[in-house]
Structure formats: structure tokens, C-alpha cells
Amino acid sequence: MEDGRFGIYGGQYVPETLMSAVGRLASSYLRWRGDPEFTRELEELLTRYAGRPSLLYRAGKMSADLGGAKIYLKREDLNHTGSHKINNVLGQALLAQKEGKTRLIAETGAGQHGVATATAAALLGMECEIFMGREDMERQSLNVYRMELLGARVNRVVSGTATLKDAVNAAMREWAGRVEDTHYCLGSVMGPHPFPVMVRDFQSVIGREVRAQMIEAEGRAPDAVIACVGGGSNAIGSFYEFIEDETVELIGCEAAGRGLDTPDNAAAIADGSVGIFHGMKSYFRQDAFGQIAPVYSISAGLDYPGVGPEHASLFDRGRARYAAVTDAEAVEAFEYLTRTEGIIPAIESAHAVAYAMKYAPSLGKEKIVVVTLSGRGDKDVAAIAKYRGVCVNE
Amino acid sequence: MNRIAGAFSSGKAFIPFVTGGDPDLETTERVLYALAGAGADAIEIGVPFSDPIAEGPVIEAASERALGAGCTVEKLFGLAARVRADIKAPLLFMTYYNPVFARGVSSFAARCAESGVDGLIVPDLPFEERDELLGPCVSEGVELISLIAPTSGDRIAGIAKSSGGFLYCVSSLGVTGERRELGNDARRMVERVRRVSDIPCAVGFGVSTPEQARAIAGFADGVIVGSAIVRIIAEHGRDCVGPVGRFAEEIKRAIS
Numbered sequence: 001m002e003d004g005r006f007g008i009y010g011g012q013y014v015p016e017t018l019m020s021a022v023g024r025l026a027s028s029y030l031r032w033r034g035d036p037e038f039t040r041e042l043e044e045l046l047t048r049y050a051g052r053p054s055l056l057y058r059a060g061k062m063s064a065d066l067g068g069a070k071i072y073l074k075r076e077d078l079n080h081t082g083s084h085k086i087n088n089v090l091g092q093a094l095l096a097q098k099e100g101k102t103r104l105i106a107e108t109g110a111g112q113h114g115v116a117t118a119t120a121a122a123l124l125g126m127e128c129e130i131f132m133g134r135e136d137m138e139r140q141s142l143n144v145y146r147m148e149l150l151g152a153r154v155n156r157v158v159s160g161t162a163t164l165k166d167a168v169n170a171a172m173r174e175w176a177g178r179v180e181d182t183h184y185c186l187g188s189v190m191g192p193h194p195f196p197v198m199v200r201d202f203q204s205v206i207g208r209e210v211r212a213q214m215i216e217a218e219g220r221a222p223d224a225v226i227a228c229v230g231g232g233s234n235a236i237g238s239f240y241e242f243i244e245d246e247t248v249e250l251i252g253c254e255a256a257g258r259g260l261d262t263p264d265n266a267a268a269i270a271d272g273s274v275g276i277f278h279g280m281k282s283y284f285r286q287d288a289f290g291q292i293a294p295v296y297s298i299s300a301g302l303d304y305p306g307v308g309p310e311h312a313s314l315f316d317r318g319r320a321r322y323a324a325v326t327d328a329e330a331v332e333a334f335e336y337l338t339r340t341e342g343i344i345p346a347i348e349s350a351h352a353v354a355y356a357m358k359y360a361p362s363l364g365k366e367k368i369v370v371v372t373l374s375g376r377g378d379k380d381v382a383a384i385a386k387y388r389g390v391c392v393n394e
Numbered sequence: 395m396n397r398i399a400g401a402f403s404s405g406k407a408f409i410p411f412v413t414g415g416d417p418d419l420e421t422t423e424r425v426l427y428a429l430a431g432a433g434a435d436a437i438e439i440g441v442p443f444s445d446p447i448a449e450g451p452v453i454e455a456a457s458e459r460a461l462g463a464g465c466t467v468e469k470l471f472g473l474a475a476r477v478r479a480d481i482k483a484p485l486l487f488m489t490y491y492n493p494v495f496a497r498g499v500s501s502f503a504a505r506c507a508e509s510g511v512d513g514l515i516v517p518d519l520p521f522e523e524r525d526e527l528l529g530p531c532v533s534e535g536v537e538l539i540s541l542i543a544p545t546s547g548d549r550i551a552g553i554a555k556s557s558g559g560f561l562y563c564v565s566s567l568g569v570t571g572e573r574r575e576l577g578n579d580a581r582r583m584v585e586r587v588r589r590v591s592d593i594p595c596a597v598g599f600g601v602s603t604p605e606q607a608r609a610i611a612g613f614a615d616g617v618i619v620g621s622a623i624v625r626i627i628a629e630h631g632r633d634c635v636g637p638v639g640r641f642a643e644e645i646k647r648a649i650s
Contacts, residue, residue, distance in 0.1 A: 011523055012520065012522065012523060013491060013518050013519060013520070013523055014518060014520060015447065015448040015517050015518055015520070015541075015543075016517070016520055016521075016541040016542060016543040016546060016564060017448070017543040017545065017564055017567050017568065019520050019522075019543070019545070019546065019549070020543075020545040020546065020547055020549075021545070159451075159454060159458075160444065160445060160458075165445065166445075169445050169447045172447050173447060173448075173450075173568070173569045176448070176567060176568055176569060177567050177568030177569065178567070178568075179545065179567065273496075274495075275492045275495060275496060276491045276492050276495050276518070277445065277492055278445075278447075279518075284492075286492065286496065288496070289466050289467060289468075289493055289496060289497075290492040290493035290494070290495060290496025290497065291443065291444040291461065291492075291493070292444045292445050292492070
């Protein structure tokens with residue numbers, strides 16, 4: 001996979017102006033990832049700054065209430081900045097610094113990746129610019145201010161659907177014009193090679209910890225790992241350790257929005273087809289002419305028309321399966337986990353919780369399911385209130 | 395000699411770009427005739443795409459207008475076939491790769507040949523990824539035009555040696571759009587190509603005035619003008635044909 005292909009998926013479908021940048025990034029990543037000094041520095045940032053390892057929490061009350069498999073929650077929401085995004089960002093920011101870059105740019109949907117990037121930039125003394133769709137800036141205005149507090153400049157993207165995909169377009173355009181001092185810190189396992197490989201490697205710490213923590217708690221690997229999928233970085237991070245271990249079922253949860261029978265969904269695998277966009281061959285929601293479809297999810301972080309190429313390949317191979325979860329199911333899971341375990345999950349992560357709520361009761365009590373809570377839900381409280389018709393002042 | 399080689403056979407080539415279907419198909423058709431009448435040596439027709447990541451704001455907005463007006467690639471094939479009999483200059487489609495892939499690469503190349511589209515420029519299909527489209531293009535006699543950029547470096551020689559038609563030299567980094575000043579990057583790129591190949595070099599991205607066009611014609615074989623024309627179309631809407639024709643004549647004169 002060092003050529004950036006996962007079966008037929010992946011590749012480097014970028015404008016010529018970006019080819020040297022992605023080529024250089026691929027070779028510098030391959031060099032640094034084997035470097036003991038780089039590994040040690042990153043390890044130190046992850047433990048002493050980001051708070052790793054994250055807890056693997058046994059959700060006893062939820063398991064008893066649902067009456068099936070034992071459920072464990074991988075608490076990425078407890079990381080510094082409140083989501084798994086920091087794992088990847090610290091890796092890329094450190095790499096960029098080693099390569100002499102002084103400026104980070106990034107796209108963001110819900111704002112979690114933008115906040116994480118702005119945080120890493122502040123820590124490492126780098127300049128930072130974030131690209132965010134106008135719609136998302138309105139949905140997540142607190143995160144916008146948070147990024148600005150951290151010293152980042154947030155650029156409003158008004159083109160297209162003014163959401164995550166348009167923010168990626170804007171960040172790619174910015175990078176095409178300024179590659180010398182700038183690293184594009186892509187937030188998910190998508191885009192041109194080497195991003196899908198590099199981001200997966202930085203996120204794979206999630207699954208490695210899960211295995212070690214499960215063995216300590218239960219003496220064995222889990223039977224299933226469940227995670228939400230937008231681009232798919234927390235899911236690949238959770239899955240990667242177990243891909244070769246066929247006894248572990250891998251389940252990604254896509255956003256079905258208002259339902260797969262409506263156009264208002266963001267389920268690229270369930271309701272998309274193979275295409276080429278944002279530098280990669282993968283599954284995308286698109287029309288018959290290959291125009292990328294406007295997508296929808298209550299969750300800004302899953303509101304993306306594609307999915308990372310490694311997920312496309314895992315799906316084709318039948319190694320992972322992908323379920324679609326609606327807004328209504330996700331909101332219900334958000335409220336359920338909050339009331340039952342006193343944990344407010346990100347609305348993105350609530351998609352994985354929702355599927356676990358359906359799946360765990362169908363399994364025997366001896367089975368073990370791990371659900372990755374990719375982020376915390378404080379950012380979503382206002383949106384959930386609005387969804388329920390409750391008016392709160394942010 | 396095929397039509398594309400012919401475009402470079404008598405002096406410097408003027409290659410204007412328009413977004414197909416902006417503001418509507420009928421206006422695009424009249425603009426094509428106006429450009430041909432002004433002496434365009436080849437005409438690039440942009441296939442509108444939902445997410446044109448190599449474009450600046452002017453062409454991106456044109457793309458949105460065209461899609462909003464219901465333009466599809468199939469309608470543009472129809473347009474090409476209609477004007478083909480009367481326009482001698484080669485017609486090139488500039489399209490992002492997904493619309494090509496969605497139709498199927500073989501079917502797309504065949505439809506180009508059938509409609510009289512002589513070449514394809516696919517900005518998000520770099521040289522290293524082009525093989526799956528190149529085969530069908532070669533068998534249909536459609537030229538797949540490669541791009542090079544100031545950062546292409548050591549890849550320039552390989553691209554220059556094995557590309558057909560002409561090389562699209564991206565003048566400077568960033569996206570399409572008018573630039574007040576064009577640096578020396580384009581000249582250096584063309585010189586690098588010359589060392590290994592005699593493929594014609596046309597320079598685009600940022601060329602917007604007759605003076606810039608003249609300067610580029612001093613070292614390159616062709617000049618591509620896009621955003622400046624698309625901006626005139628945006629300003630004048632359906633009444634753009636006269637102003638576009640006059641601007642095209644000015645550019646043509648400047649490089650002749």
C-alpha cells in the first residue's frame with residue numbers, strides 16, 4: 001500500500017500544481033515514520049499533552065439495560081481538544097515542522113479538526129488558517145471563536161454547498177498556491193496519497209490501545225468494533241489493528257440523515273457509487289453525470305459526500321460492513337447515552353452508539369462490543385436542543 | 395496533420411476558454427462562432443463541474459451558473475457536433491475526471507470522437523494516473539493533453555516526451571484566474587521542455603491582457619486565455635458575444 005492504492009481505490013488525482021507537494025509529502029512521511037526520534041517525540045506529545053492512552057470504559061449500565069453483549073466505550077472524547085482528531089494533527093504538525101514548514105492549513109466540518117489543528121499550531125508555534133463552510137460556521141459558532149482564541153484565522157467558504165466538501169476544495173486551492181511554507185493538515189483518511197495511509201497510521205493508536213486494554217480487562221480481543229464514518233479516520237484508527245484478525249467484526253456507521261430513501265443523506269457506501277474526487281478513487285454520492293451530490297446529516301462532521309479509500313476497499317472485500325444511521329436514531333442515542341451513562345457523545349459518535357443499541361441486544365451476553373466515542377458532545381448540545389424544539393442561549 | 399497539430403502550424407496559437415452552458419447553451423454556441431471568427435486557433439470548452447478545485451472564483455462561478463441553467467456534458471457533446479461543421483479550429487473539452495469516469499472512459503472517448511471533440515484536458519488527472527483514460531483516447535484518436543506546472547520539476551522531461559497534442563503549461567501556482575503579473579516560471583518551463591521535446595507549449599492560468607499574451611507568445615507556442623473571457627461573459631450575460639469577440643480579436647492581434 002506504499003503506492004497509495006487500496007485495491008482499485010486511492011491514488012493521487014490532484015491538479016499538477018499539487019503533484020510535487022503530495023510527492024514530497026509521501027517521501028518525507030515514509031522517511032520520518034521509521035525515525036526513532038520522530039516516534040519518541042510524537043509518543044511524548046500523545047501521552048503528556050493529549051492525555052493518551054484514552055480510557056476503555058465498560059458501559060455496564062447500558063449493557064444491562066440493552067440486555068445483550070457487553071459494551072465497552074473507547075473514550076476518544078476524553079483526549080485533549082475533545083476528539084480523536086488530535087492524534088492525527090499532532091503527527092502531521094510534527095512532521096510539517098521537521099520538514100521546515102511554518103504554516104498549517106486545514107478544512108473543518110464540525111470544527112473538531114479545526115480546533116485540533118489550531119491547538120497543535122499554537123503549541124508548536126506555527127501559523128494556522130482554517131477553512132470552514134459558511135453553513136458549518138453558523139452551526140458551530142463556538143468552535144469558530146475557539147479556533148480564533150487559539151490564534152488561527154478562520155476563512156469562511158461560501159461556494160457550493162458551503163459545508164465540509166467545499167472547505168476541502170478551498171484548502172486544496174490554498175495549498176496549490178502556497179506549498180513552500182505550508183502543510184495541508186488534512187483531517188481524515190481521505191484525499192490523495194499519502195494522506196489516507198498517513199492519517200490511518202496516526203489514528204491506529206486507537207485500535208492498538210483497544211486490543212491491549214481488552215486483553216487486560218477480558219483476556220481477549222472484542223467480537224465487534226463499531227465506529228462512525230464520515231471520511232472515516234476514527235473508524236480506520238479503531239479497525240486497523242484488527243483487520244488481519246478475522247474473528248473481530250468491523251462495523252462502520254454512515255450518516256443516513258433524513259433516510260436512505262431521501263436525497264438528504266451522507267452515506268457514500270450505502271447510497272453512492274465509485275468515483276474520483278478530492279484526489280482519490282472511492283465511493284461518492286453523485287448524480288448520473290458524475291456531479292458530486294449535495295449531502296446532508298445533522299452531524300457536520302459526517303456531512304461529506306465521500307469516504308476514505310481504505311473503507312471502500314474493506315467494504316468490497318467484505319472485511320468490514322457499513323450500516324446507515326439516521327438523524328433521528330443518532331439523536332435518540334445521544335440522549336440515551338447521556339442519561340444512561342452520564343456521557344455526552346459527539347453527534348457523530350452517537351451514530352455508532354445508535355447502531356450498537358440495535359446490534360448488542362441481538363448478541364449473547366458472552367459477546368463483547370467496542371464502540372469508539374470519537375468525540376465529546378458539548379459542541380452539539382445547542383443543535384440537539386434545536387432539533388427537539390427547545391430554545392437555549394449558547 | 396490532425397486538427398491540433400494544425401493549430402500550431404502557422405504562428406502562435408490563440409486558445410480561448412469558455413465554460414460550456416454559461417449563461418446558457420445557445421449563448422455558448424454564439425460565443426464559439428465569435429471566437430472562431432476572431433481567429434482562435436483552438437477552443438477550450440469547460441465542462442461545468444460541481445467542485446472545480448483547480449479553478450479560481452471566476453470560472454467556479456461560471457460553472458455554478460451553467461449547472462444551474464441545466465447544462466450537462468451530453469448537451470455539450472451535442473453542441474460540439476453542431477458547430478463542428480462550421481468551425482475549423484480544434485475543439486477541446488476541459489473536464490474534471492469524475493464526469494468522464496461516471497460515463498465510462500471508453501464511452502466518453504468514443505463520444506468525443508463522434509462529436510468532433512479533438513482533445514481532452516483533465517486537470518485532476520495527473521500524468522501518473524492517466525493510463526486508464528489514455529488507452530481509450532488513443533484508440534479513438536482523441537488527444538489527452540498533459541499539464542505541467544512550475545513545481546513539476548524533474549517530471550517535466552518524462553511528461554514532455556510522452557504527451558500528445560500540446561503541453562498545457564500552468565504559468566504559476568494556485569488556481570485559474572487573472573494575475574496582474576506573470577513571473578518567469580513559464581519561460582523556464584518552456585525552456586526545459588525544449589531540451590527534450592518539440593511538442594508545442596501553450597501557457598495558461600492568469601493571462602488576461604493583450605500585453606501579457608504578447609509577452610508569452612515571445613517564448614511559447616500558444617496562449618490560453620480563460621478567466622478574462624469568462625468574466626466578460628459574466629458581466630454581459632446573453633449580450634456578451636460582441637464584447638467577447640472584440641476582446642478575442644485584440645488578443646489575436648497582440649500575438650500575431
